[in-house]
């Protein structure tokens with residue numbers, strides 16, 4: 173870990189397809205290979221039909237801010253260094269109960285502390301952008 | 317209101333007959349094991365039961381002290397039942413309720429439950445021990461800076477405020493009420509520090525919309541209870557706090573404090589525990605005279621007031637207005653010892669003891685005629701709740 177950032181373990185078999193998608197610039201969601209029900213975060217079994225078949229589907233990458241916070245220290249050192257910063261929850265336009273935690277940024281390489289928190293509102297439309305840290309590509313969100 | 321006969325097999329069958337606690341503080345010299353054993357030993361002395369009679373042991377999965385070590389120190393007898401409950405602060409009423417189930421079903425006759433913790437040292441913060449690479453559900457939150465429990469709950473709080481119009485004034489009502497209650501409790505760690513609404517409003521942010529005073533304390537200390545049958549309890553030294561009803565709660569598609577990934581994230585585990593608990597009980601929320609509601613964070617009080625049926629959804633904020641949750645005149649005095657925010661934060665176990673003290677009549681903010689006393693554990697995680705009653 174070069175940056176001290178908390179990052180996913182890309183070898184986690186349940187989630188690796190998601191992170192591989194991000195690296196290709198795609199925001200994927202897991203869907204049941206049998207009944208098609210979408211579910212996030214990913215897991216091995218469909219809670220609707222008990223199938224263990226999974227597939228990964230592309231999304232619009234567009235959504236709305238469902239909630240947000242502004243985090244202040246005490247935090248881990250890598251995060252304290254950029255605090256206060258925002259974190260948001262986004263609900264997908266096409267499936268509002270599919271939600272992602274992320275950050276609101278000005279663009280793919282924007283910092284998570286750049287946007288004035290006083291301007292962030294619930295319901296704001298956002299689109300996904302992708303930001304690389306070490307060997308991981310994280311989905312973040314820009315105003316759309 | 318009339319109720320269907322309960323199917324519950326444990327109703328009024330057991331009671332908390334002994335309670336014990338160590339001092340609370342920061343940097344206590346004793347080890348967690350020593351603190352646990354002191355609290356247990358004091359709870360047994362309070363009940364007037366010799367440690368060799370203890371044959372049941374219930375603890376949190378997060379408890380650092382193993383049953384074997386506790387038993388070898390306190391001098392417990394032959395243990396025929398032991399069990400643990402998971403999910404951190406959700407386990408408090410869980411361990412006591414499971415002990416009650418074990419006593420009621422004859423798996424043991426004298427059960428102890430406890431929590432010991434040295435959390436006052438900042439290096440003991442669980443979130444600060446995060447691994448560099450995340451393979452569990454934290455990979456969906458921590459890479460985005462949602463690192464601490466307070467961040468996780470702040471996201472739900474902001475959404476709650478948006479949906480229902482909750483305000484910081486409501487959260488301040490909670491922090492101020494608990495501090496006021498702590499000021500009467502010599503065992504509390506914050507009772508000597510009065511808090512004003514200005515103090516609250518000017519406190520530093522931790523995770524907006526939550527400030528310092530929306531957070532629980534970081535405390536060293538231990539507490540324990542002794543659970544025996546109702547018959548036995550009647551012959552012991554202390555007035556029994558009967559375990560009238562008990563339930564745990566883990567709702568469908570729930571994901572602990574990062575519960576953003578289902579249809580209705582603001583309908584938490586309290587709703588599940590409450591449904592079962594009220595089904596079992598001969599009383600209703602209107603009969604509850606005093607409540608100890610889990611308060612790792614102030615918004616959990618609002619969610620719990622709604623979940624346990626004291627008000628409608630969305631009305632938990634206004635419920636805290638006009639001194640409604642304050643001793644002595646509030647409609648429902650809440651966290652009368654000061655709770656996790658102003659007495660001590662020992663994973664909610666101090667709430668269990670205060671719930672029993674209210675039934676005994678020995679609280680430092682004693683509610684007159686407290687014959688039904690509710691205690692709840694962590695909302696936002698798989699949880700548990702107990703209704704204590706004065707009469708069985």
Ligand SMILES: [Zn+2]
Nearest residue numbers: 204207218221
């Ligand atoms: Zn399916």
